[in-house]
Amino acid sequence: MSINQPKKRILSGVQPSGKLHLGNYFGAVRQHIELHHSAECFLFIADYHSLTTIHDAKTLRENTSDVALDYLALGLNPEKAIFFRQSDVPEVTELAWIFSTVTNMGLLERAVSFKEKIEKGIDASVGLFYYPILMAADILIYRSTLVPVGKDQIQHVEMTQDIAGKFNRTYANIFPIPEYKLDKESKVPGIDGQKMSKSYGNTIEIFAEGKALEKKVMSIVTDSTPVADPKDHQKCNVYTLYSLFASEEEKKQLAEKYQAGGMGYGEAKKSLLAKINTYFETARIKRKELAANPGVVEEILRDGARKARAEARATIDLVRDAVGMKNYLNA
Numbered sequence: 001m002s003i004n005q006p007k008k009r010i011l012s013g014v015q016p017s018g019k020l021h022l023g024n025y026f027g028a029v030r031q032h033i034e035l036h037h038s039a040e041c042f043l044f045i046a047d048y049h050s051l052t053t054i055h056d057a058k059t060l061r062e063n064t065s066d067v068a069l070d071y072l073a074l075g076l077n078p079e080k081a082i083f084f085r086q087s088d089v090p091e092v093t094e095l096a097w098i099f100s101t102v103t104n105m106g107l108l109e110r111a112v113s114f115k116e117k118i119e120k121g122i123d124a125s126v127g128l129f130y131y132p133i134l135m136a137a138d139i140l141i142y143r144s145t146l147v148p149v150g151k152d153q154i155q156h157v158e159m160t161q162d163i164a165g166k167f168n169r170t171y172a173n174i175f176p177i178p179e180y181k182l183d184k185e186s187k188v189p190g191i192d193g194q195k196m197s198k199s200y201g202n203t204i205e206i207f208a209e210g211k212a213l214e215k216k217v218m219s220i221v222t223d224s225t226p227v228a229d230p231k232d233h234q235k236c237n238v239y240t241l242y243s244l245f246a247s248e249e250e251k252k253q254l255a256e257k258y259q260a261g262g263m264g265y266g267e268a269k270k271s272l273l274a275k276i277n278t279y280f281e282t283a284r285i286k287r288k289e290l291a292a293n294p295g296v297v298e299e300i301l302r303d304g305a306r307k308a309r310a311e312a313r314a315t316i317d318l319v320r321d322a323v324g325m326k327n328y329l330n331a
Contacts, residue, residue: 008039010181011144013046013086016063017053020070021203022276023188023196026244029206031148031183033074036081042142042308043076044086045301048093049135052128068297070206073287084304086138091312096130096137098319102166103133112155120199136160140175141312148181171322174315188244189237191220204241206280207287217273222265231265233258238268245275 012032020029035041045067047060054060064085076083086092108114111132118124135156139147140163147157157180164175189195190202197203204216220238225231233239233255243251254271257263290297320327 008146009042009142009144010035010039010146010148011042011044011139011142011178012148013044013049013138014067014071015046015050016060016067017050018063018198019066019203019205019207021196021198021205022241022244023190023203025074025206026188027150028148028183029071029074033071033076035148036076039146041081042144042311043071043081043083044089044138044308045084046086046138048086049131052125052131053122065294065297068301069287069290072290072297072300073283074206075283078300078304082304082307084301084308088301088305089141089309089312091309091316092134092137092141094316095141095312095319096134098323099133099136099140099163099167100130102170103163107159107162108132110155111159113152132156132159133163136163139178140164141315142308143176143311143315144178145176146181147178148183150183154180154182172318174318174322187240189240191216191237193221193237204276207284209277209284213276214273217269217276218266220269220272227264228261230261231258231263236265236268238265238272242268242272242275245272245279 012028012035014024014028014032032041032043036043045064047064050060050063054063068083071083072078108129111129114124114129114131117128122128136159139157139160147160149157157178161177164177168175190197190200191204192200192202194200194202204213208216220241222236222238223231236258239254239258242254246254254268258268317327
C-alpha cells in the first residue's frame with residue numbers, strides 16, 4: 001500500500017513560548033513567510049509541544065493568540081498557506097502513539113535537545129522525552145517533504161526519517177522520507193551581545209514600539225570607546241543589528257562613520273531605532289487591525305485546521321488500515 005505524495009510540501013511549526021523577537025524574525029519567521037509564496041505550505045502553532053514548558057492556561061492562550069497575530073501581520077497569507085493550531089488536529093496525537101510502538105527507546109535516548117533542555121533546568125517530563133515522536137507525527141501526517149529548521153532541530157528531522165522508514169518497512173509504504181532545509185542563519189545579537197533569546201532576557205520584540213522599544217535599543221551594550229575616536233563596526237552589536245535592516249549602501253555609510261570617529265554609539269542606536277520603526281511600521285498597523293477583530297483571526301485558524309484535518313484524516317485512514325484497525329474517521 002502507498003499513498004500519492006505531493007511533489008513538494010513544506011511544513012513548519014512555531015511554539016507559542018512568548019513574544020516573538022528580532023532573532024525569531026530573521027532566524028525563521030521571515031523565511032517561513034517567503035517559502036509559502038513558492039510551495040504548498042503547512043504552518044502550525046505548536047501548542048501541544050509548548051505544554052512541556054508552559055503550565056498556565058492563560059499564558060498559553062495569550063501566547064497562541066500573539067503568534068497568530070504576529071505571523072498574519074508580518075505577511076502570512078492564509079489563502080496561500082494552511083495556518084492552524086496544532087491542537088485543532090487531534091489525529092496527530094493518535095499517529096504519534098502509533099509511531100511510538102515502532103520507535104526504539106535508543107533513538108529517543110540519543111536526542112541531544114532533550115539532554116540540553118534538562119541541563120537548563122527544564123523538567124524531565126515524559127512529554128519532553130516524547131517530543132521527537134510528536135514532531136515526527138506533525139511532519140508525516142501531512143505527508144510533508146521539506147521541513148525548514150534551525151541547526152538544533154536537524155536531529156529531530158533525521159529521527160523523523162528513521163521513524164517513517166521503520167513504519168514503512170513494518171506495515172506499508174505510506175510515508176515520504178522528508179528532508180530538512182536549514183534556515184539561513186542571521187547573526188542576531190541580543191542587547192547584551194549574546195545570541196538573542198527569550199531565555200537570556202536580552203530580546204528586542206518585533207512589535208515593541210514607542211518608549212519600550214527605545215529603551216531596549218538604547219540599552220544595547222557597547223564598549224567605552226570615546227566619541228571622538230574611530231570605532232570597529234564589525235565588533236559592534238548595534239552595527240550588526242542595523243545591518244539586518246539596511247541596504248549595502250546604508251551599511252557602508254554607517255561603517256565609514258564608525259571608522260572616521262566623531263560619532264557616539266548613541267547616534268548609531270538612534271539610526272537603528274529609526275530602521276526598526278520603518279521596517280515594521282506596516283506590520284504594526286495591520287496587527288492592531290487584526291487584534292481589534294479577533295473573530296477574523298479565529299476563523300482563519302479554524303479554516304486552516306479544517307484543511308489540515310482533512311489531510312490528517314486521509315493519512316490516519318491509511319495508517320489504521322495498515323496496522324489492522326477499523327477505519328471509522330470518515331464513516
